[in-house]
Amino acid sequence: MLTKKEIFKKAYKELETRRLNRKIKEEENLKKACDICEEIEVLYKQMNLTSIKIARSLISKKSDITKTIENIKNENLWVQKKIKELLIKNNLPSNFLNPKPFCEKCDDYGFVNNERCSCLEKLIKTITSEQLIEQSNLPKLTFENFKLNLYLENGEKTSIFKHMSAVFDECKKFANNFNTNCGGLLMHGLTGLGKTHLSLAIAFKIIERGYTALYETSSQIIRNMLTTNFSLKENKNEDSYISLITKTDLLILDDLGCEFSSQLNKSAIFEIINLRTSLNKPIIINTNYTPEELEKIYGERVISRIFSTLKIISFKGSDNRPKIESQKIKKTYIQI
Numbered sequence: 001m002l003t004k005k006e007i008f009k010k011a012y013k014e015l016e017t018r019r020l021n022r023k024i025k026e027e028e029n030l031k032k033a034c035d036i037c038e039e040i041e042v043l044y045k046q047m048n049l050t051s052i053k054i055a056r057s058l059i060s061k062k063s064d065i066t067k068t069i070e071n072i073k074n075e076n077l078w079v080q081k082k083i084k085e086l087l088i089k090n091n092l093p094s095n096f097l098n099p100k101p102f103c104e105k106c107d108d109y110g111f112v113n114n115e116r117c118s119c120l121e122k123l124i125k126t127i128t129s130e131q132l133i134e135q136s137n138l139p140k141l142t143f144e145n146f147k148l149n150l151y152l153e154n155g156e157k158t159s160i161f162k163h164m165s166a167v168f169d170e171c172k173k174f175a176n177n178f179n180t181n182c183g184g185l186l187m188h189g190l191t192g193l194g195k196t197h198l199s200l201a202i203a204f205k206i207i208e209r210g211y212t213a214l215y216e217t218s219s220q221i222i223r224n225m226l227t228t229n230f231s232l233k234e235n236k237n238e239d240s241y242i243s244l245i246t247k248t249d250l251l252i253l254d255d256l257g258c259e260f261s262s263q264l265n266k267s268a269i270f271e272i273i274n275l276r277t278s279l280n281k282p283i284i285i286n287t288n289y290t291p292e293e294l295e296k297i298y299g300e301r302v303i304s305r306i307f308s309t310l311k312i313i314s315f316k317g318s319d320n321r322p323k324i325e326s327q328k329i330k331k332t333y334i335q336i
């Protein structure tokens with residue numbers, strides 16, 4: 001799991017690689033051009049002497065320095081023009097010796113006027129999304145690949161279909177209006193109804209909008225909490241696990257209730273929910289249990305936290321997994 005700092009580091013590393021690749025390409029192209037046309041090599045070497053010439057004139061202080069520099073500059077421009085002509089004459093593009101950067105706005109440095117360039121923003125979002133895919137161990141589940149027709153019953157738009165259409169719209173609205181203190185959701189319902197799918201769809205959407213998201217199942221989160229020290233007061237280290245789940249803009253706590261039931265695990269779950277809700281930071285909790293069943297498992301303390309801060313969304317219908325499988329089989333059958 002990467003911290004915000006590590007995500008930035010990874011993005012900068014990628015920019016560095018882009019710059020390095022351009023340098024390599026530049027050298028390869030120069031070698032090619034010089035092999036094809038000897039004159040280019042001579043002119044290129046002449047151009048490279050410019051800085052030495054300027055330094056010499058600065059040291060000698062003999063003549064009018066401004067005028068000398070102006071002359072050198074003009075000479076340099078002439079050489080550049082000549083090189084371009086020779087490149088074209090030899091059927092090479094005029095910018096062959098200066099390959100284009102990945103991003104022309106920032107020259108692959110990631111900043112324009114001290115502001116983050118859009119290419120750096122894009123890189124950060126891509127790395128964050130990739131991390132979410134890795135954490136969930138699922139393909140990229142989005143609003144676009146969520147199918148409402150799976151909730152049709154015998155092809156009919158029954159109340160279940162209408163209910164799930166409203167759930168879909170609600171989740172989209174949550175993602176579009178998301179901010180760092182917009183509350184959270186409790187998604188409950190039987191297995192295979194799309195809870196994980198829609199919570200990840202929300203996460204990918206908010207990452208696109210520049211936020212961060214972290215996905216954990218309740219068993220994973222408990223394991224990680226218990227292997228580190230789960231008290232925030234004693235664990236202020238920026239890179240600590242507790243700091244990570246505190247700082248992320250959205251925390252998805254999946255499969256609540258599937259963890260091994262023990263007093264220690266229950267108090268770890270309470271810590272997490274308490275931590276996020278008391279800071280007013282968004283959390284999405286997914287569970288197969290009804291709110292009443294959750295109350296029996298975790299007690300009133302957890303439930304009152306959930307009810308007072310999260311919007312409850314119930315998922316209805318029948319398991320979509322077999323429907324998806326049978327659609328896949330039908331597709332293969334048609335293709336054969």
Ligand SMILES: Nc1ncnc2c1ncn2[C@@H]1O[C@H](COP(=O)(O)OP(=O)(O)OP(=O)(O)O)[C@@H](O)[C@H]1O
Nearest residue numbers: 145146147150190191192193194195196197320321
């Ligand atoms: N409406 C849907 N459109 C497309 N794919 C769906 C839909 N519903 C479920 N799926 C797919 O079916 C699989 C199971 O769905 P998902 O994991 O979201 O269910 P769940 O409600 O989280 O189930 P569980 O309670 O067992 O965790 C996933 O691969 C998911 O992408």
Ligand SMILES: [Mg+2]
Nearest residue numbers: 195196254286
């Ligand atoms: Mg799930």
Ligand SMILES: [Zn+2]
Nearest residue numbers: 103106117119
């Ligand atoms: Zn850029």
